[in-house]
Amino acid sequence: MKIYVLTDLEGVAGVARWDQTGCDTPGYPTAVRLLTAEVTACVAGIHDASPGAEIWVWDAHGPGGIDPERFPRGAKLLNNGPVPKTGFLDASFDALFLLGQHAMASTRDGNLAHSYSSKNIESIHINGLEVGEFGCRAAFAGELGVPTLFVSGDDKVAAEARALVPDIVAAEVKTGLGPQVALHMAPEDARTLIRAKAAEAVRRIPRVSPCRPIPQMAGQTKRFRQVIRIWGRTDPGFLLRRGFRQDGTRSFWIEADRLVDLYI
Numbered sequence: 401m402k403i404y405v406l407t408d409l410e411g412v413a414g415v416a417r418w419d420q421t422g423c424d425t426p427g428y429p430t431a432v433r434l435l436t437a438e439v440t441a442c443v444a445g446i447h448d449a450s451p452g453a454e455i456w457v458w459d460a461h462g463p464g465g466i467d468p469e470r471f472p473r474g475a476k477l478l479n480n481g482p483v484p485k486t487g488f489l490d491a492s493f494d495a496l497f498l499l500g501q502h503a504m505a506s507t508r509d510g511n512l513a514h515s516y517s518s519k520n521i522e523s524i525h526i527n528g529l530e531v532g533e534f535g536c537r538a539a540f541a542g543e544l545g546v547p548t549l550f551v552s553g554d555d556k557v558a559a560e561a562r563a564l565v566p567d568i569v570a571a572e573v574k575t576g577l578g579p580q581v582a583l584h585m586a587p588e589d590a591r592t593l594i595r596a597k598a599a600e601a602v603r604r605i606p607r608v609s610p611c612r613p614i615p616q617m618a619g620q621t622k623r624f625r626q627v628i629r630i631w632g633r634t635d636p637g638f639l640l641r642r643g644f645r646q647d648g649t650r651s652f653w654i655e656a657d658r659l660v661d662l663y664i
Contacts, residue, residue: 401453403446403602404493404546405475406537409435409465410502410512411553413573413590416582421512423463434587435465435500438552438573440472441591442499445598447474453602458487465500486660489541495605496541497550497598503557503576504532510556511576516663520634522650525627526662527615534561535613536664542612543659549608550601552594554582564613569604571597614659622655626662639663 409421414434420427439457446453455475459466464480471477478487489496503510505522515521515532524531526539534557538548550569551561558570573590574582585593617625628644629651630636636644636652642663644652656662 401450401602401605402493403450403453403455403495403497404487404489405439405442405446405455405457405497405499406460406487406489407435407439407457407465408498408500408502408533408553409461410514411500411557411573412438413584414587415500416511416574416584417580418512418518421461432465432467433470435461436467436470437587437591438499438594439466439475440470441594442497442550442552442598443472443475445595446497446602448595449599449602456488456493458483460487461500485664486540489544489546491544491546493544493546495550495601496537496546496548497601498534498537498548498561499550499552499594501534501551501553501557501561502532503554503560504530504535507532507556507560507576509576509578511554511574511579511582513556513576513579520630520638522629522631524629524663526624526659527617529614531564531614532560535564536659536662538565538611539614540659540664542610545610547605547608547610549604550598552597565611567604567608567611569597569601620655623657624659624662625653625655627651627653628663 552571554576
C-alpha cells in the first residue's frame with residue numbers, strides 16, 4: 401500500500417484567520433503545530449488500516465506548514481520548496497489524501513476559501529466546470545489512475561469534494577461561518593476524527609475506482625480548456641508567462657491535452 405498525503409494549512413481545526421497562514425504572521429507558529437499534529441493523526445489512521453503502508457506527505461502550503469522535528473515516524477516528508485507542481489505524484493500510489501484543505505474562491509461562508517492565490521484568482525474553470533485546488537488535484541490524480549479518497553477541512557470543502565468525488569471520506573473538523581471565522585472542533589477531537597476517517601478511507605481503496613470529475617470537451621483539438629478570472633488589480637503576468645491568452649478584461653484561457661500543463 402502506498403498513500404500520498406497533500407497538506408495545506410487553511411483547513412486545520414484552530415486555523416481561521418489570514419494572520420495564521422503566512423510565515424511572518426503572528427499566528428503562524430501555532431498553525432504549524434496544529435497542522436503537524438493533524439498529519440500525525442492521519443498517518444496513524446493509515447497505519448491502523450494498513451500497518452505496512454508507505455506514506456508520502458507533501459508540505460504543500462505556500463510558505464510551508466509542517467514542523468519537521470514533530471513529523472511522525474513511519475512516514476516520509478516531501479519538504480516545502482522548489483517541488484514540481486505534480487508533487488511527484490504518479491501512478492505508483494494507491495490513493496491521494498488531502499489534509500487541511502479549504503474550499504474554492506468565493507465559496508459562501510468558506511473559511512479561508514481561495515483558489516491557489518487569495519490575492520490574484522477569482523475563479524478557475526476547466527472544460528466549463530468551476531474547480532478549486534481540491535478539484536484540480538483530484539482531477540490530476542484521476543488522470544494518473546489514482547483515486548482521491550480523503551479530505552479534511554471545513555464543511556464547505558467537504559461538500560465541494562463530495563460533489564466531485566461521491567465516494568470520498570471527509571473529516572469535517574470545523575464549520576465555515578465566514579472568510580475568517582469558523583466553529584472548530586477541539587484540536588484533539590479533530591485529530592481523533594481524522595485518524596478514524598483516514599483508516600476508513602484506506603479500507604475503501606480496493607472498492608473505489610479513480611474518479612475523473614472534469615467533463616471531456618467534444619469536437620475540440622485539445623482535451624482541456626482552462627479559464628482563469630483574476631481580481632481587478634492583479635498583474636496578469638503570472639498567467640501570460642505560462643502561455644495563457646487574454647479574453648476580455650480579467651479572463652485568461654489556455655488549452656492542453658494534459659491536465660499537468662494547465663495551472664494546477
